[in-house]
Amino acid sequence: AQKVTQAQTEISVVEKEDVTLDCVYETRDTTYYLFWYKQPPSGELVFLIRRNSFDEQNEISGRYSWNFQKSTSSFNFTITASQVVDSAVYFCALSELNFGNEKLTFGTGTRLTIIP
Amino acid sequence: AAGVIQSPRHLIKEKRETATLKCYPIPRHDTVYWYQQGPGQDPQFLISFYEKMQSDKGSIPDRFSAQQFSDYHSELNMSSLELGDSALYFCASSSRDRVYFGAGTRLSVL
Numbered sequence: 001a002q003k004v005t006q007a008q009t010e011i012s013v014v015e016k017e018d019v020t021l022d023c024v025y026e027t028r029d030t031t032y033y034l035f036w037y038k039q040p041p042s043g044e045l046v047f048l049i050r051r052n053s054f055d056e057q058n059e060i061s062g063r064y065s066w067n068f069q070k071s072t073s074s075f076n077f078t079i080t081a082s083q084v085v086d087s088a089v090y091f092c093a094l095s096e097l098n099f100g101n102e103k104l105t106f107g108t109g110t111r112l113t114i115i116p
Numbered sequence: 117a118a119g120v121i122q123s124p125r126h127l128i129k130e131k132r133e134t135a136t137l138k139c140y141p142i143p144r145h146d147t148v149y150w151y152q153q154g155p156g157q158d159p160q161f162l163i164s165f166y167e168k169m170q171s172d173k174g175s176i177p178d179r180f181s182a183q184q185f186s187d188y189h190s191e192l193n194m195s196s197l198e199l200g201d202s203a204l205y206f207c208a209s210s211s212r213d214r215v216y217f218g219a220g221t222r223l224s225v226l
Contacts, residue, residue, distance in 0.1 A: 035215070043204055045159070045217040091158060095215070101171045102210050103149060106158035 002027045004094050006107035013082055014115045021077045021110045023092030029053075031097035034068065034075045035104065040088040048090075051075065052097065079112075087114045118142055120218035122207050128224045129197050137192040137221045141209030147171065148190045149215070150182055151206040159206055165190060197225045 003026040013019045025034065036048040049059065051068050059066045063080045079086055089111045093104040121140040129135050141148050147166045151159040161174035165184035176182075179197075184190040194201060202225045208217045 037217075043222070044219045045206060047214055047216065050214045101147065101164055101166060102215055103161045103164055103172055103174065104151075104159070104215060105161070108158050 002029075002032075002094050002096075002105040004092050004105055004107035006090075006092055006110050008110045009108070010111045010113070012113040012115055015084060016081050018078060018080050019082055019112065021079075021090050021092075021112065023075045023077065023107060025073050025075065025092070025094045027094060027096075029096055033095045033097060033102065035093040035095070036066070036075075036077050037091045037093065037106075038088045039091060039109070045091070048077075082112075082114045084114045084116050087112060120207055120209050120216050122205075122218035122221050124221060125219065126222050126224075128226065130226050131197055131199060133197050133225075135194045135197060135223060137194075137205055137207075137223070139190045139192070139207030139209075139218060141188055141190070141207070142211070142216055145188070145209035145211050145216075147210045148184055148188070149208040149210070150176075150190070150192050151208065151217075153204040153206065153220075154200075155203070157203075162192070194223075199225050201225050 005024045032053045034051045038046040065078045067076045089109045091109045092107040095102040095104050123138045149164040150162040153159040162176040164172045168184045179195050182192045204220045206220045
């Protein structure tokens, strides 16, 4: 069975600080996808990144960066120079690498509040 | 670019009533998923369809049913609604690169 753990339920930081959201996963599959989604107060799920298990390269997109470490089953997400608009609930998710069925198993989410 | 369209965005029903949620996936996406997100919870997988056939099933109550039609749109039917069915219901569709979510339907059961 797949499981995603986001141990940080809530985080608050002052604007412009850096913040890292942790994600640890469990799966018996040797190939899989990992995702991060942002859910702002309006409720929609905004896709941030998908990473397949073959690719352990870290990725940077603007103020966002992701650190994938297969050895520790972690896929952490860092926001640099945080802004108030980053306030949201962030979900880490895992899916099998199964064409035609990429159902996601979500973590319980981390509520991030950026204090102006 | 076209996104996943869900309707209605908000729905208010009373206990024991029936609700139908609709989802229009991104064109040429072959897989549709339904998720339920209760208040303060993470989204939970309900059911998925690949090329109009049910491909997987999660913790979907027997009171719920879903199907995907020939034009690839999907409907989630919920009968005998209970207070606990109040949630945000997401539809998603996928292609080879990622899973795209609709804006969700917020169902309130009174």
